[in-house]
Amino acid sequence: MSAVAAKPQAGGAINPGAMAVGIVLLIILLGIAYVVSPGIGLMALIGVIIGGVLIGFGVHFVPVGGAPAAMGQAPGIATGVAMLAAGAGLAGLFGGAWAAEQGLEMAVVTGAIGGGMMMAITCMMVNFVYVFGMGIPAASGKVAKDPITGDTQAEYKSQGTEGHGLPFVSFVGGVIGGILGGAGGTLIYIELLELYKTTLPGVMKVTSAQAEPIAVSVAGIFAIALFLVNAVLTAYNITGTIEGPHDPKFKRWPRAIVASAVASALCGLVAILIVVM
C-alpha cells in the first residue's frame, strides 16, 4: 500500500515487532550501564529513563492545536506540541532545581507543581483571549460531550471549523501534562546531579565545592536536552495536533513510552559515560 493510499489511523497502529525491538534495545543499554557503572551509574540511568517516560507520556495530555488553532479552526493551544510541553516542563525544572537541596521527593513534586502552574495559567489565558478578545466559546471537535463536565460540544462549534478554544477536559489535560513533564524533567536533573556531584571531583581532580557549579550546569543542560528529545519524539507520535486525553490520538501513548524509554536510555548513557569512563 502506498503512503497516499494508506488511511490515517488515529488510534491504535501499535507495531508489536517494533515495540519488541525497542524493549531489547532498552535492555542492551541498561546492560551497558550495568557493566560500566553498576552502582550509581545504573541507578542514574534508571532515573533518567523514568523521567523520560514521564515526559513522553505527559506530552500526550497537552492540548495543542498548532496553526489551525491560531485561526480558531481547531481546538487547542496555538503553538507546537514539543515547544509548549518544553515551556511547561522547563518551568517545572526551574522550580525543581531550586528545591534540589530538600531531597528527591520534594524536588520532583515541586517541579511537577511548577509545570502544572505554568500550564494552568497559560490554558486559562488562552480561553481568556478566545472568550473576551475574540468572542468565541470553547468547543471540542473530537467528542460530543466533555468527558468531565458533560457539556455538549457540537452546537458550540462555529461553521466550517473543527472547534476552538480549550474545553474543560483539555484544560485538565494541559495541567496533567505540565505536572508529568515538570516531574520528569526534575527527576532527570536530580539523578544526573547526584551522579556528577559524586564523580566529577575525582574525574577533574578538584574539590566537591569546586565541582558543584559544573555538576549543576551539566546536569541542567542534559535535563533540558533530554526534555527536548522526548518532547520532539512524542510530537512525531502525535503527528501535528491533539486535543488532550479524550482525543483518539491519545491511544498512541504506548509506543511513545517505549520510544521515550529507548531514547532516554541512549542519551542518558552518554550523560553517564562522560564521567564514568
Place this chain on the structure above:
Amino acid sequence: MVDIVFGIGITALTGALATIAGAAEDTESNIGSQGDPNSQVQLAPQMGFMHRIFNKAVAGEPPAYGLWCALGAGLAWAFMAMYPNPVLAIVLGSVLAVIVQGVYATTAYLGRTASLAKFGQPVYVDILKSMTTVTMAHAFIAIFGTVALCQLINGALEHPFPLPLLGLIWGVTLGAAGSATGNPYYGKERQYQNQKFGAGVPISASGNIVRYAEAGERNSLDNGWFTAKIGGAASGLCFGLIVFLELWRTILFEKSFDGWGAVIVGILVILIFTIIDRYIEVWARKNYGPYSEIKEASS
C-alpha cells in the same frame, strides 16, 4: 536564604519585567509574523492573495526566544566576568542577541518571500527596511527583560542554575506563553478581520487574509498596533503571572509546613486558575450561546 522582604521585592520586580517582556515578545512576533499565524502569510500568495506582510517564521517562538535569551544571557554573563557592571553587561548582551535576531529576520523574510516568487509575490525592500528594525526594537525589550529577570533570579534569589541556562529556560517559556496566548488574536482576529466576529475562521477561507488598511495596503506595523492592545497585553500578563507566582510561592512558603508550603500553595494556585477557567468557559456558553440554534429552528 535571602531576607524575605528583599525576596518579595525582587519577585515583584521580576514579575514586572516578565510582563513587559511577554507583551514585547508577542508584539514582536506579530510585527515580524512569526509563529503559527504566519502559515497564512505564507499561504496567501499561493491562493492568489499578494500582500505586504512581513514573513519571518525563523522557528517556533519558544526555540527562537530560547536561543536569543540564552545568547543574551550568555554574553551578559561573559561581560560580567570581565567588568563588574551588570546593567551594562545585560544591555550589551541583549544588543548582540538582537543583532542575531535581526540577521535571522532578514534572511527569513528574503528566503521565505523569494520562495513565493513563482506565485508572483514580490520581495519589498521598503518592508524589509522599515519592519526589521521595529521587530528588533521589540525583541530587544523582550530579551532585555528576560535576561534581567534571570540575573535577578540568579544573583539576588540564588537559583543554582547559571545565567545562560536560566536564559534558555525562561526564553523557551516566554515563547511558549507568548505564542499560546497571543497567536489566536493575531491569527484569527487580525489576519481574518474580514470574517465574522465571534466565530472561528472557516477552513475554506484559509489564505484570504486582510491585505488592505484604512489607507493603502496593510503592513505588519498595523498588525503590531492592533494586537498590542489585547494579544500583547494578555501575553505579558500570562508570562508575568507564570514568573511571579513561581517565585512568590517559593520565596514566601518554602519554609512552611516542613518544606511543603510551596507545593501546597502551588496546588491552590492551580485550583484557583482551574475555577477561573471553568467560569470563563461557562460564561461564554451562557452569553454567546450555541451557533447551531438558528439552524435547528429552521430545519
